[in-house]
Structure formats: C-alpha cells, structure tokens
Amino acid sequence: MSDTDSHFSALRMGQGEMGGSSDGGSDDNIDWNTEDEIEIEKYPVSCCSREAAGPSNTKLFDHFVGMGFSEKLVSRAINENGQENTDLILESLLTYAAIEDSPQEQQIGIVLSVCDNASSDYEENLLDDSSDFDSDSDSEGIYNPSSEEKKMTFLTEMGYTMNEASIAMERCGADASEAELADFICAHQMSKAEDALLPEEKPLPWLSVDDFRKSKKRKFLRYDSCKRNTIRDKKPMCEDDEPIRLPNPMVGFGLPTDSCSQLTHRNLPEPAIGPPYFYYENVALAPKGVWDTISRFLYDVEPEFVDSKYFCACARKRGYVHNLPIHNRCPLRPIPPLTISEALPMTKRWWPNWDTRTKLNCIQTCVGSAKLTERIRKALEDYNGEPPLYIQNYVLNECRKWNLVWVGRNKLAPLEPDEVEMLLGFPRNHTRGGGISRTDRYKSLGNSFQVDTVAYHLSVLKDLYPGGISLLSLFSGIGGAEVALYRLGIPLKNVVSVEISEVNRTIVRCWWDQTNQKGNLIDFADIQQFTAEKLEQLISAVGGFDLVVGGSPCNNLAGSNRYHRDGLEGKESSLFYHYFRVLDLVKSIMSKDQ
DNA sequence: GCGATGATGAAGCGCCGA
DNA sequence: TCGGCGCTTCATCATCGC
Structure with a gap:
C-alpha cells in the first residue's frame, strides 16, 4: 500500500x-x-x-x-x-x-x-x-x-x-x-x-x-429522501440550498436529561458508514461555509452541534461530525456539576446578587490579567456591594469575557488550571507537572474536548466493543477522547495518537502510565508525515482501527482570532484536510483487508 | 530564550423594535 | 422584513522580566 x-x-x-x-x-x-x-x-x-x-x-x-x-x-x-x-x-x-x-x-x-x-x-x-x-x-x-x-x-x-x-x-x-x-x-x-x-x-x-x-449542494440532492427523518427536518431554516445553520438550542441529537427530545435514528449516507467509526470536532461558530465544507468532505454527514453547557458548568459550542449510532447513549457518571455554584462552591459566599451568571462562557486558551481584576476591584470598592448599573454592566462584561469568578469581596479572579480541568471533565492535575508551564496548561486545556460531552456521544461504543477498542486519535491534544473512553469503561487496546505538541504528548503519556493502561500507546508528532505506508503498517500491527477521532486546529476558525480568521484555508485550520485524508485512507485500507 | 502579561477587534448570530 | 444592538468567541502579537 x-x-x-x-x-x-x-x-x-x-x-x-x-x-x-x-x-x-x-x-x-x-x-x-x-x-x-x-x-x-x-x-x-x-x-x-x-x-x-x-x-x-x-x-x-x-x-x-x-x-x-x-x-x-x-x-x-x-x-x-x-x-x-x-x-x-x-x-x-x-x-x-x-x-x-x-x-x-x-x-x-x-x-x-x-x-x-x-x-x-x-x-x-x-x-x-x-x-x-x-x-x-x-x-x-x-x-x-x-x-x-x-x-x-x-x-x-x-x-x-x-x-x-x-x-x-x-x-x-x-x-x-x-x-x-x-x-x-x-x-x-x-x-x-x-x-x-x-x-x-x-x-x-x-x-x-x-x-x-x-449550488454546492446539488450533488447531494438525492440523499434528501434519506434525510427526511433526520435532525435536519427539525430545523426548518436548513434547506438544502442554504448553508448549514446552527440549531437553537444547541442540543445535538438530544440530551441525556431530556429523553423525549432525543433522536434515536438517522440515515447516514452510504459512503459514511463504517468501519471505522469516525468522530470529528471543531468550533461551531466557524466562519460561514466552513461547516458545509467539513460536512461535504466527511461524506455529507450532518454535523451535530452541541453546547457543553448542557453537560457541565461551562459553555462550549462545538460541531461534531460522526458516523456513530445515536441510540442508547448514556452520560458519564457521576454527572458533573451543572452550575458555577455547584462546580465552585467557595465562590458562592462572594457572589453578588446582580451577577446572575449560572454558567461560565467558553473556556479559552488565555485568562484575564491581574491588572484587569485589580481595575475591577478598585471600580467596585467605593460602593459597598451595590455599584451603579453602569459599573455592574462593565464588571459583568469583563466577567463574561474572561470567565472571572468571585473569590473575595469585590475580588474577581480567572479560573485556576485545575478548575478548568474539572470543568472540562479531566482528572485533577491532568496537565500539571512534567515541566509544563501554567500558560501551556491553559493553552492545552482551552484547545481540548469537553470530556462529558464527547463521552456521551462515544458511550454507544461500550456495548459494541466490550473487549476493548483500537483508536486512531488525530490532533489528540491532551487526550480528551482517550480520557472519555477510559471513563466510559471501554478498554483501550491500542491507541495511535498524532499530536504536534510535545507538551501535549507528554501529558497523554503521563496519563497513560498513571492510569495503568494495559494497551499500547504509539504516538506521532506530525499528521502531515502520516503516510499511507505508515498507516498500512499500523493497521496491520493493531488489526485495524475501530474509531478515528480528531478535532483539527480551530485557530483560523475561532471568533477570538482577530488576526487570522481565515477559515479552512488558514495556516492551522487547513489541517482539517489531513483528517479527511487519513480517515479516507484508513477506510480504504480496511475495506481492502476485509 | 522562555514564560507571563496586557492590549488588541471583528465575524456571526439572536433578539427586539420600528 | 429589516436594521440596530448586544453577546460570544478552542486567539494573536508585542513587550517585559527573569
């Protein structure tokens, strides 16, 4: 090959x-x-x-x-x-x-x-x-x-x-x-x-x-009949000739807390049907047309848009394109705290009644500065807990923007890295140690999956692979998919992880060792060097992949990027095409082997 | 050189009122 | 229906200190 x-x-x-x-x-x-x-x-x-x-x-x-x-x-x-x-x-x-x-x-x-x-x-x-x-x-x-x-x-x-x-x-x-x-x-x-x-x-x-x-959708018109029972029909604005639009509320195919609204069946386009299963993730609020392109490349599978605020105490609006079954999903246990006060109970004491937030916004790669929180403290200290409306609005804007929480009288602070780990579903100190700086921890966490959300989607694999799973993890980051599968109780037989950041590879390797995994972890740095020959060797060695997971870089898609929000043609985000390339190669090699 | 810090808009969407 | 407004957003870059 x-x-x-x-x-x-x-x-x-x-x-x-x-x-x-x-x-x-x-x-x-x-x-x-x-x-x-x-x-x-x-x-x-x-x-x-x-x-x-x-x-x-x-x-x-x-x-x-x-x-x-x-x-x-x-x-x-x-x-x-x-x-x-x-x-x-x-x-x-x-x-x-x-x-x-x-x-x-x-x-x-x-x-x-x-x-x-x-x-x-x-x-x-x-x-x-x-x-x-x-x-x-x-x-x-x-x-x-x-x-x-x-x-x-x-x-x-x-x-x-x-x-x-x-x-x-x-x-x-x-x-x-x-x-x-x-x-x-x-x-x-x-x-x-x-x-x-x-x-x-x-x-x-x-x-x-x-x-x-x-009319880029022309080629898919004949799938329409297959899609009549899908989530798309629940979104009347989403005509075939229209670009993909984000659902409101962003609950995907349904939430564990609301069994009535859950969709349990969908018809996948023929080329999308595995093996292997695949699962792709990226920011929901990408520039126009990005999700149409992603969907077209990934075999015209309808993205599932989910806001993680329904799974934890912080928002995280993401799109997921996958060919997994969607019936019999189950959430991770224990259910994580769903509000700020539950997740960070020590903040309750200082939380003013005019700050009505119950959820945090999306956790990003940077945190608010000490100077900012000091400016806010000074702005508040003259008012004995009841600042005028314009001060309240100023403070609330900064709180939402930087995800600040109350840690004292008139005192706000950014989330600590271990709090971010908890909110995202990772074990405490997952990113700590091993020579990793605080800045790198924030960066790695800000780029990661929300484990509870991903685990809910992957939970259907538990019955399918009771003996364990072989995972190809592209753009692994700090191992969100691996942690999700582990927490679901799905044994990791083989994990081939591709991650450019050495810091992140170290984090995953440490987690792998510390959780006494019995399987094999093989890691690679650069997906662009991931050739067909290499893939064929790996597939031969591990007996094929059951699941190909990946969340390619969002740098050029994210709204926070004011310099290079270039869409899928951007320097980092164009790596999406490598996800598709590798996935398509895996499908091809495995279909030949069967 | 590295890590920490602080300053830096704009795209896209929903909401609401005219 | 449309325009204005508000809200949110897996970030980037320059600078400083060690």
Whole structure:
C-alpha cells in the first residue's frame, strides 16, 4: 500500500460503486464533450492565459511532461493541436490517458513521482495557496508552472488522480484554492456514487463551475429522501440550498436529561458508514461555509452541534461530525456539576446578587490579567456591594469575557488550571507537572474536548466493543477522547495518537502510565508525515482501527482570532484536510483487508 | 530564550423594535 | 422584513522580566 492507493480510495465512492473497470478506466465515466465545455470558456485555465504571454516551446513541452505525461504523448498532443491552445493539448493528453490501454500502474507511477518530488513542498502548499496567486498576479503574463504543480501535488496527495486534478483546475480556473479544487472533485465523485444507485447507468458529466459554485449542494440532492427523518427536518431554516445553520438550542441529537427530545435514528449516507467509526470536532461558530465544507468532505454527514453547557458548568459550542449510532447513549457518571455554584462552591459566599451568571462562557486558551481584576476591584470598592448599573454592566462584561469568578469581596479572579480541568471533565492535575508551564496548561486545556460531552456521544461504543477498542486519535491534544473512553469503561487496546505538541504528548503519556493502561500507546508528532505506508503498517500491527477521532486546529476558525480568521484555508485550520485524508485512507485500507 | 502579561477587534448570530 | 444592538468567541502579537 502506498500513498497512491488513496487515489483509488478517493474514487471508491464513485468509480468503485459504479462498477467501472479498473483497467485504467478512471475516466470512463467522464463525458468529455459535455455542455460544460461552454462553461470552461468562462473560466479560462490559468496556464493558457500565461502561455499566451509567450512561453517557449520547450517550456510548454516541459510543463506537460512535468505534469506527469509521457514525452511521447506530449509530443503527439502538441503536434495534433498546435502550440497555441493549451486547453486542447491538455484535453488531448487527458483523453489519451483515459483511452489508453495502459495499466493503472502507469498512472500510479505518475502520481507517485509527483508526490515524492514535492513532498517537502506540501506544507508550503497548504499554507500558501493564496500567496501563490498573489505572486502570479504580480508577474502577470509570466508563466509560473510551480503554482500549478503545487496544486497538482496537493490534490494528488489528497488521493485524487492526475486527471481529476487537471480537470478540476481547468474547470475552476486560476483563482481556485486547493480546497475548492478538492471540493469540486469530491462533488463529482459523490455525484458518480449517487448515479451508481440509479437503474440506468450513463456517463456522468462533470459539474460546470457555475453550477458547482452556485449550488454546492446539488450533488447531494438525492440523499434528501434519506434525510427526511433526520435532525435536519427539525430545523426548518436548513434547506438544502442554504448553508448549514446552527440549531437553537444547541442540543445535538438530544440530551441525556431530556429523553423525549432525543433522536434515536438517522440515515447516514452510504459512503459514511463504517468501519471505522469516525468522530470529528471543531468550533461551531466557524466562519460561514466552513461547516458545509467539513460536512461535504466527511461524506455529507450532518454535523451535530452541541453546547457543553448542557453537560457541565461551562459553555462550549462545538460541531461534531460522526458516523456513530445515536441510540442508547448514556452520560458519564457521576454527572458533573451543572452550575458555577455547584462546580465552585467557595465562590458562592462572594457572589453578588446582580451577577446572575449560572454558567461560565467558553473556556479559552488565555485568562484575564491581574491588572484587569485589580481595575475591577478598585471600580467596585467605593460602593459597598451595590455599584451603579453602569459599573455592574462593565464588571459583568469583563466577567463574561474572561470567565472571572468571585473569590473575595469585590475580588474577581480567572479560573485556576485545575478548575478548568474539572470543568472540562479531566482528572485533577491532568496537565500539571512534567515541566509544563501554567500558560501551556491553559493553552492545552482551552484547545481540548469537553470530556462529558464527547463521552456521551462515544458511550454507544461500550456495548459494541466490550473487549476493548483500537483508536486512531488525530490532533489528540491532551487526550480528551482517550480520557472519555477510559471513563466510559471501554478498554483501550491500542491507541495511535498524532499530536504536534510535545507538551501535549507528554501529558497523554503521563496519563497513560498513571492510569495503568494495559494497551499500547504509539504516538506521532506530525499528521502531515502520516503516510499511507505508515498507516498500512499500523493497521496491520493493531488489526485495524475501530474509531478515528480528531478535532483539527480551530485557530483560523475561532471568533477570538482577530488576526487570522481565515477559515479552512488558514495556516492551522487547513489541517482539517489531513483528517479527511487519513480517515479516507484508513477506510480504504480496511475495506481492502476485509 | 522562555514564560507571563496586557492590549488588541471583528465575524456571526439572536433578539427586539420600528 | 429589516436594521440596530448586544453577546460570544478552542486567539494573536508585542513587550517585559527573569
């Protein structure tokens, strides 16, 4: 198994289910003469306009060879189409590849060479996709093959074929980001998958860019009938053509405290059905469109939005995309304190009656400063416990903003790290010791799961895996999923943890040792180095994963980020695509092994 | 160099009144 | 229905002290 197998895994949803031949026929279902060609005219291929500025013949030749086509085919295509119209050349090349009787291995070889040569550029691709375009625009008229190749590399690393990548780049144009290109291909694959369900098979045209951009949900329309009994129907504002909107109240498929409102069944899209089970988490209040993209990538599974204030004494609005069963959920015992006064009883004595908070806001990675609490103390001390309304409003605003609690007369303070641990469902001192600074504790905790909430969702696994579970934990952080499973009483047979922060890996390792786990814990630092080969070895060693958990970085999604709230294209948050990549690889490898 | 501290808006949504 | 307002938000960066 190699990286290129993801090529097939990405096609699995469409090609495999179409029953298409495997003899190099990845494009058998593509209608190369669709009306969409008209659309192409509206979205000129970047390379064409650049070539028109006057690239040399050699450069043109090298360009297509660099894309992975054989010299023979490139010569033939240039001879047949001339040097002016690179659209035609590219289309000819793709057609040759599609109709050629060459074995698939040849195409795999193309993909492999691109991946290998460009692996070192991969991170840069993820981070700098927009900057590529900027530089292009700066040098208007000058052809820059590296930008195109970087996108090609990105897409092939994602597991798409060269042909799919080329077509997507052609259709979406030069201004398309890597994510948009991947989304475009994904849309086509899903469409093929759905067409496989139709009695009459026919070649499926690629979506036109216009259609794709105007109605990204088009490809999923046929799932509508499956969704009629799902939570979506409980949200009348959530039409298929509308972006995903957050439910109010944010209770997901139901709360343990309200059995009447619990949803016990949903129909998952076919490609989403395990094994393995997967569970993805991120901030609910992400920029518009982010959850639509996440949902589309994760097999069109409807996100479950839950505010942890229903599970503990602090709010934590998160979206969860998973394919777990949703019946027979049960909460962790003991039920944690649900109000501030229950969670922090020593604050009751000092809590003024005009501070009506019963829940804390979302716990973040930073805490209020000592100067702030001192300013508040001074503002309050002249009023003997009954400050005027404007002072009350000022204080309450700061309290909500920084999650301050009353620790004395006129005295507020930020939460201590161990209090945060308790509120989030971790054992006391989970993040303490081992050379970890106080700042790092806050940071790690602020980025973690709320254990009780996650455990409620994962509780359905207890009956399914009485003998224990093998877990692939991506972006593990301080081990929220591991702690949740442990507290549920689900034995951890094997845990493969991927976490970039050494501090966090240390925390998980210490917890693992201190709780006398009997299973195996293997940790890795960088998900970007988590290759198909490595995955295959791990899957072979542990006998497959039962659950793939991950909450990719939210830095560029969170409202608190006033500098780089760039959505899924942001430096850190773009790592979501690696969650999808790894999950899809695991699904592919495990489906082959079965 | 590292950790702690303090200053720094804006996006998105719900609510409410016109 | 629409616009104004209030509320919330897994953060980032510059600076300081050790």
